[in-house]
Amino acid sequence: xxxxxxxxxxxxxxxxxxxxxxxxxxxxxxxxxxxxxxxxxxxxxxxxxxxxxxxxxxxxxxxxxxxxxxxxxxxxxxxxxxxxxxxxxxxxxxxxxxxxxxxxxxxxxxxxxxxxxxxxxxxxxxxxxxxxxxxxxxxxxxxxxxxxxx
Numbered sequence: 001x002x003x004x005x006x007x008x009x010x011x012x013x014x015x016x017x018x019x020x021x022x023x024x025x026x027x028x029x030x031x032x033x034x035x036x037x038x039x040x041x042x043x044x045x046x047x048x049x050x051x052x053x054x055x056x057x058x059x060x061x062x063x064x065x066x067x068x069x070x071x072x073x074x075x076x077x078x079x080x081x082x083x084x085x086x087x088x089x090x091x092x093x094x095x096x097x098x099x100x101x102x103x104x105x106x107x108x109x110x111x112x113x114x115x116x117x118x119x120x121x122x123x124x125x126x127x128x129x130x131x132x133x134x135x136x137x138x139x140x141x142x143x144x145x146x147x148x149x150x
Contacts, residue, residue, distance in 0.1 A: 023118060027125055037129035044133045056137045064089050111147065119143045 022031070029035030043052055053074040059067045065085050072080050080088070091098070110119060126141045139145040 019113070023114070027121060037125065041129065041133065044130070044135055054135050056140075058137060058139055061094075064092075116143070119146070
C-alpha cells in the first residue's frame with residue numbers, strides 16, 4: 001500500500017479534504033489508523049487469550065475514579081488512597097491547563113460535529129460490526145444513551 005486512499009488519491013497522513021470526507025473514510029475503514037471496528041473487534045474477540053483490560057473513553061471521563069481503580073488493580077498494584085486517586089484524576093484530566101493549545105478533549109463533541117443522521121450511521125455500523133461481542137458499551141450503538149451521558 002502506498003499510503004494513498006484509492007478512492008480520493010489523498011495521502012492518509014496529510015489529510016486536506018473536508019470533515020465529511022473524513023467521516024466517510026472513517027465509516028469505510030480508510031483512514032491511516034485502519035478500520036476502527038476491526039481494530040476493536042480484534043481486542044474484544046481476543047483470539048490470543050491475552051490479558052486485556054477494556055476501558056472505554058466514556059468510562060474514563062464519566063466514571064474516572066472507578067476506572068483508575070480498575071486500571072490500578074489490573075496492573076497488580078496495591079490499592080490507592082482516595083488522595084492518590086484524586087491526584088491521578090487531576091493530573092490526567094482534560095482541563096485546559098493539562099492540554100496543549102491545539103487539543104480540545106471533551107466528551108460529547110460528536111453532538112456538535114455530527115448530525116443526528118451521521119450519528120445514526122455510526123450506530124448502525126457499530127451494531128453490525130460489534131454484534132454478539134461482550135463488553136461493548138451500550139452508548140457505542142445507541143445515540144440516545146450517548147446523548148444522555150454528555
